[in-house]
Amino acid sequence: MFKRPKLEEFPAYTRNYIKLVPEGDIVDILTEQLDKTYNLLSQVTEDQADYRYEDGKWSLSEVIGHLTDTERIMAYRILRIARGDQNPLVGFDENEFVKKASFFVRPMADLLEDYQNVRTATTSLLKGLPQHSLKYRSNANGFDVTVETVAYMVAGHERHHLKIIEEKYL
DSSP states (O other): OOOOOOGGGSOGGGHHHHTTSOSSOHHHHHHHHHHHHHHHHTTOOHHHHTOOSSTTSOOHHHHHHHHHHHHHHHHHHHHHHHTTOOSOBOOOOHHHHHHHHOGGGSOHHHHHHHHHHHHHHHHHHHHTSOGGGGGOEEEETTEEEEHHHHHHHHHHHHHHHHHHIIIIIO
16 A cells, blocks of 8 residues: 655655645545546636636646646656666656647547546556555656655646646636
8 A cells, every 4th residue: 555655755846746645545546636637627618728827838738738748757657666677767848748749739528538548547557566666766857766756746746737727727
């Protein structure tokens, strides 16, 4: 069973994300988050998906794409670390990813289906990990992290963006 890592086990830049994650099993938290996020965003119209609350900010569809891309990368990190891979895992430029992805041309229903599929794959991966692998460590984006740490980063990152979505987009 996953246990919430101590705050000092997280890279400093993610601590504000992690503070948003409640106590509990991370697989359950991610599953509940999937339902909440999907239900909230399935009501979004195509016009709302194109909305930017400020010049230079991502559209809502780009935020959804960013969440999905980031989770894919985090799940890959979880897999590599859980399998004992000690090779450093490099970071990524989320702004370049969004710029190159053209999320704005995809219908919102497609973006949500993709998000749902990625989250389902992430929770499936986490459920199948041996207990002993949860504390395995490696270097990701220049920081020492465990499998558990990265799993909590997924949930915290999404909670951070959901708060912005609710406050500024919807």
